[in-house]
Amino acid sequence: MLTINGLKARIEEKEILKGINLQINPGEVHAIMGPNGSGKSTLSSVVAGKEGYEVTEGEIIFNGKEMLELEPEERAAEGIFLAFQYPVEIPGVSNTNFLKTAINEQRKYRGEAPVEAAAFLKMMREKAEMVGLKPELMKRAVNQGFSGGEKKRNEIFQLAMLNPKLAILDETDSGLDIDALRAVADGVNQLRNSDNAFLVITHYQRLLDYIVPDFVHVLYDGRIIRSGDKTLALELEEKGYDWVIQETQTA
Amino acid sequence: MSLPESELAVSWQNQFSSLIAEAKEVESSLPFPTVRDEEWKYTPLRALTSQTTITPENLQLTQIPISPDIREHLFIGLDAHLLVWHNGVFRKDLSRYQSLPQGTTLGPIEEVTGANSALAGLIGKLIKTGENRFTARNTALLKEGYGLHVEKGVILDKPIFVLYLFDEQELVIEANFRNLVRLEKNAQATLIEKWVVTGKSPVVVPMHEISLDGQSKLEHLNLQTSLSESCSISLTRVEQERDSSYLNDTLTWSGKLVRNNLETVHLGNNCWTGYNGLYLADSENLIDNHTLVDHAVPHCESNETYKGIVAGHGKAVFNGKVMVRQDAQKTNAYQSNNTLLLGDHALVYAKPQLEIYADDVKCSHGATVGQVDGQELFYLRARGISETEARKLLLLAFAGEIIDRVSLESLREPLYDSLSQRLSQLS
Numbered sequence: 001m002l003t004i005n006g007l008k009a010r011i012e013e014k015e016i017l018k019g020i021n022l023q024i025n026p027g028e029v030h031a032i033m034g035p036n037g038s039g040k041s042t043l044s045s046v047v048a049g050k051e052g053y054e055v056t057e058g059e060i061i062f063n064g065k066e067m068l069e070l071e072p073e074e075r076a077a078e079g080i081f082l083a084f085q086y087p088v089e090i091p092g093v094s095n096t097n098f099l100k101t102a103i104n105e106q107r108k109y110r111g112e113a114p115v116e117a118a119a120f121l122k123m124m125r126e127k128a129e130m131v132g133l134k135p136e137l138m139k140r141a142v143n144q145g146f147s148g149g150e151k152k153r154n155e156i157f158q159l160a161m162l163n164p165k166l167a168i169l170d171e172t173d174s175g176l177d178i179d180a181l182r183a184v185a186d187g188v189n190q191l192r193n194s195d196n197a198f199l200v201i202t203h204y205q206r207l208l209d210y211i212v213p214d215f216v217h218v219l220y221d222g223r224i225i226r227s228g229d230k231t232l233a234l235e236l237e238e239k240g241y242d243w244v245i246q247e248t249q250t251a
Numbered sequence: 252m253s254l255p256e257s258e259l260a261v262s263w264q265n266q267f268s269s270l271i272a273e274a275k276e277v278e279s280s281l282p283f284p285t286v287r288d289e290e291w292k293y294t295p296l297r298a299l300t301s302q303t304t305i306t307p308e309n310l311q312l313t314q315i316p317i318s319p320d321i322r323e324h325l326f327i328g329l330d331a332h333l334l335v336w337h338n339g340v341f342r343k344d345l346s347r348y349q350s351l352p353q354g355t356t357l358g359p360i361e362e363v364t365g366a367n368s369a370l371a372g373l374i375g376k377l378i379k380t381g382e383n384r385f386t387a388r389n390t391a392l393l394k395e396g397y398g399l400h401v402e403k404g405v406i407l408d409k410p411i412f413v414l415y416l417f418d419e420q421e422l423v424i425e426a427n428f429r430n431l432v433r434l435e436k437n438a439q440a441t442l443i444e445k446w447v448v449t450g451k452s453p454v455v456v457p458m459h460e461i462s463l464d465g466q467s468k469l470e471h472l473n474l475q476t477s478l479s480e481s482c483s484i485s486l487t488r489v490e491q492e493r494d495s496s497y498l499n500d501t502l503t504w505s506g507k508l509v510r511n512n513l514e515t516v517h518l519g520n521n522c523w524t525g526y527n528g529l530y531l532a533d534s535e536n537l538i539d540n541h542t543l544v545d546h547a548v549p550h551c552e553s554n555e556t557y558k559g560i561v562a563g564h565g566k567a568v569f570n571g572k573v574m575v576r577q578d579a580q581k582t583n584a585y586q587s588n589n590t591l592l593l594g595d596h597a598l599v600y601a602k603p604q605l606e607i608y609a610d611d612v613k614c615s616h617g618a619t620v621g622q623v624d625g626q627e628l629f630y631l632r633a634r635g636i637s638e639t640e641a642r643k644l645l646l647l648a649f650a651g652e653i654i655d656r657v658s659l660e661s662l663r664e665p666l667y668d669s670l671s672q673r674l675s676q677l678s
């Protein structure tokens with residue numbers, strides 16, 4: 001589904017991604033862990049198409065298409081979704097209007113008819129309930145005045161509404177209380193199927209107790225320095241990153 | 252009104268003949284303001300002065316009056332008293348203003364000033380003939396415009412909707428209007444004025460003299476939303492007695508050259524004045540808002556919010572003057588002005604001007620000039636919304652704050668739709 005080969009990216013002359021290789025297949029859950037500043041959010045931004053990064057080498061192939069040539073909205077319509085580490089507040093744009101526009105723009109891209117108003121509202125209700133998002137928040141502007149946890153739930157709510165093929169969750173667990181964490185994880189688990197995939201960026205094993213990954217990668221200084229199965233996350237939780245970093249440097 | 256039409260015209264002439272005669276003389280001695288005048292520094296009038304225009308009464312000689320379909324210009328579901336000016340001439344046949352509540356006078360000034368001395372007395376009370384060329388000419392051509400007089404304690408049952416429609420196809424009309432409003436104690440009214448140009452773009456010069464007695468309340472909407480390429484020079488002067496309230500919403504997203512002067516003076520304590528403005532200038536258009544709140548007495552409050560979007564080679568001017576005179580202790584004056592510039596050629600001259608001579612007051616102002624937020628834009632695009640659509644959403648959200656302040660709820664959605672359409676055609 002997603003193949004990243006030799007991806008190098010810089011921002012303002014500073015190289016941040018120094019050759020990323022990653023293969024994600026349908027039905028898989030991958031976790032990326034790594035110290036602060038290692039490039040995790042940069043990787044997700046580059047995949048989603050954020051401006052301001054200069055990709056100097058490599059490719060991002062998603063379902064056979066080169067994503068680097070597409071605009072962010074085209075990548076979204078192809079099925080890539082990024083749950084932001086820091087969701088922005090957009091005053092004046094209501095959640096409902098925002099989501100309806102997003103769904104219809106994606107449908108238009110794929111040559112589908114706009115969603116019916118009644119069906120849309122029904123879906124809104126169902127998905128909001130699924131992630132435990134209070135209905136009154138739907139009437140408010142996007143993320144405006146939302147608590148940290150509500151913002152994160154809103155990301156997962158959007159994920160549920162847009163039903164992408166690949167969802168990248170950038171530290172969706174940070175700042176969540178236990179209940180919210182479980183709600184988010186339950187949401188993700190309900191959405192999982194053999195056709196979609198998840199890339200979960202996190203600092204904590206805790207989330208991975210709920211969303212069990214097939215692969216765990218360690219990103220350090222712009223490179224994936226180790227990959228393993230879910231036990232790698234447990235090991236990291238116990239011992240920290242130093243041993244992995246040292247093993248890489250001596251290797 | 253018991254006089255027949257012909258006598259009406261004669262008595263009208265008599266009533267204001269000396270005022271008009273004097274104005275004609277003054278007008279010929281006054282040149283158009285130029286950018287050398289401080290008040291017109293950023294607003295060259297070339298687009299206006301270069302036009303060859305015709306006044307409505309001359310037009311009538313060459314044109315057979317036709318009846319346009321005005322329904323599409325009214326707001327669906329809005330039940331209102333209606334006054335219609337067509338190519339600068341009052342159309343009684345298209346207007347609907349007969350079933351007014353007791354104690355209300357409404358109609359074209361030609362019809363109402365004869366018998367209503369309160370309205371007649373307003374002509375020239377707040378606007379002086381010799382102020383500039385526009386005031387002189389507006390007085391010299393005194394004929395069109397409406398008068399509204401609401402007596403003590405009367406609350407108008409419905410808003411008053413004034414439609415100025417221009418569909419003349421060939422000639423550039425110069426249309427002057429003098430509008431008079433007098434609300435007596437405890438009276439309340441809502442006035443909606445809307446400009447619609449479907450033909451050749453005219454030059455319009457509407458001037459208002461508005462006098463609000465104690466505890467009266469007026470909401471006044473100026474919808475400059477379909478002016479096409481018109482030049483519009485407007486002047487609105489308001490005087491407020493104690494405990495009165497005046498709310499002005501000026502929404503401008505059309506016009507080649509628009510200059511609005513909006514000025515309020517407080518004569519009694521506890522007045523409230525609200526100005527909400529929205530301007531959208533693109534192409535080579537220029538929109539200039541000059542506002543003034545004159546806090547002359549204590550314990551009054553003013554709240555002004557102007558927002559604008561400038562694109563292409565458009566230009567906007569915001570000059571918001573708040574005067575707090577020495578006696579005006581305990582004044583509360585708030586002003587904010589935010590402009591989004593789209594592209595490198597868009598320009599705004601923003602000048603908040605607070606002149607405070609009293610010491611026990613609360614005054615604040617804030618002015619920002621910015622661009623569409625990149626983070627917000629990316630957030631929307633990452634959800635599949637095209638850049639064009641995402642920009643439109645953000646602009647609409649920015650401007651929507653002003654539309655949301657319009658207190659007539661039924662107008663908000665059509666205004667949003669109209670603005671949204673306009674934003675799709677930015678150039």
Ligand SMILES: Nc1ncnc2c1ncn2[C@@H]1O[C@H](COP(=O)(O)OP(=O)(O)OP(=O)(O)O)[C@@H](O)[C@H]1O
Pocket residue numbers: 011012014016034035036037038039040041042043085
């Ligand atoms: N706009 C920018 N300008 C300059 N440097 C940047 C910019 N954005 C990111 N960086 C730098 O790139 C590096 C990687 O940042 P990134 O946000 O990808 O890290 P991260 O792995 O997501 O960290 P965290 O775990 O703290 O979220 C950091 O050193 C950061 O300072």
Ligand SMILES: [Mg+2]
Pocket residue numbers: 040041042085170171
């Ligand atoms: Mg990060």
